[in-house]
Amino acid sequence: MTIEIKGLTVHYGDSQVLDRIDLVLPDRGMTALIGANGAGKTTLLRTLMGLVRPTAGEIIVDGRRMTGLDAEQRPALGLAMVPEGRRLFQGLSVHENLRMGAFARRDTVQIARDFERIYDQFPALVPLRRQLAGTLSGGQQQMCAVGRALMARPRYLLVDEMSLGLSPVVTEDLARTLSRIQETDGTSILVVEQDVELALDITNFGYVMETSRIVLSGPSDTLRANPKIREAYLGL
């Protein structure tokens, strides 16, 4: 599944948050979107999911224009997001949260199998299935949030600031899980990360955002070798 973004512009009130963004998220593989706080990365994801309306430009998914599609109609197209800060449904149990991920699906039999797959990927969630999501630790919540997004069987998974507030061990674990899912299911993944090193480590291609614009793009290895990136983001 390919996502094409053309001239995407977003305003919050008078201030411009995205300025004529052009980018192509390739089919298959993992792509990184990196950049400082306030560059507009999260806004870009929220616009992709239909939570923010663009003032100009368009998003094309597999040749289909998304303009005018409400947020609730997008999961059926194969888009799912792991939002920044987990955003689990606190009053629902872990299992119910996962069930919500599959809300747009009607293939009951396959959903039951996918529950098992998620619990296989995240065995730590098994004893917690009936526990309220609000009572979980940060790492457990992040696993649940990734699991919830995977329950949608997305063709494109958007992951926003997965590492935020998590220990390096948990973060690495989740990153490995994402790579595994990408390989086994062929799910395309976009990672938005402040942990630039991690992001460039697990992806093949990257975009760099700075104050509302895409300023740089290229294969992840090339980006990592770029002196500007090394200085600004990797502290080398």
Added chain:
Amino acid sequence: MMITRTHLALLGLVALTLAAMALPFLLDGYWLRLATTIAMFAIVTCGLNVIVGFAGYHAFGNTVFFGCGAYALSIAMNAGWSFSASLPLALLAPMLLAGLLGWPLLRLKGHYFAIATVALNLAFAELVTQAGGFTGGANGIALPLSDLAPQIAYRRIYWMMVAVLAVCIAVTWWLSRHWLGTALRALKDNESGAEVMGIDTVSAKILAWMISAAMTGLAGGIWAYWITFIEPSSAFDPLIGVKAYIMMLIGGMGTIAGPLIGALLLELFGALIWAQFLDLHRLLLGCLIVATALALPGGIVPLVRRALRPARPAR
């Protein structure tokens, strides 16, 4: 066939309903009236629980559906319809109202929605008062009297209230396991999050409010038939909604048994205690709201549930 928790729950509900149905043979007029009131308020609270407890939309003005149901039944009966032909109207008219007005109103959030529903209730009371003619205007409407002996009629009304209550509890229970109920609890937590999951939140909220309105309206319809005379100030009395709110808070928001437990406690409390302090009863009611919010923020049902569950071993 295996006996599951579902079967046990259903069996419990049926047993409880039958037991409640037998009560009129044991109670005198005063206590039967109280029992009818309890069942009526439990229905109204069930209705409130669907939109507030599940969906998290604070419909302070839900009384509008009570009045709407009461007036729909009264107008139909005065037009010569039988009671059994009129009762469905007490369900359908409020449902229709919720469906039509929910479309714009349920896009409001938080306080704005709460205030809009209060305004809706006030507006309806005014509309009915000014309409005159078939609504009776400020003079109210008297309903045709039943041919039955009062004692028999009151028993039947009580039975009807209990039957409707049983159905409302069953519907709440069904909702708690159905995708709609889970979707409502999800959007209560995080509405845009629910949309990202593919939930059509506006439709889910409208459905919830229609269920809520149907329950509330039925209670209003039977109530009108019971007291045989209604007027705007009694049918659209905001205090009905306020009491239901307290009952829901006492019992436990979003729970299945909460509305019944809350109605039972508050009405019994009222009959036993504040009937002795007629001048102070609103003050006591206010104090009770404060005390409940402070001491029992989640209500009685979650408290009991926590007490019954064995302590979890530390992980």
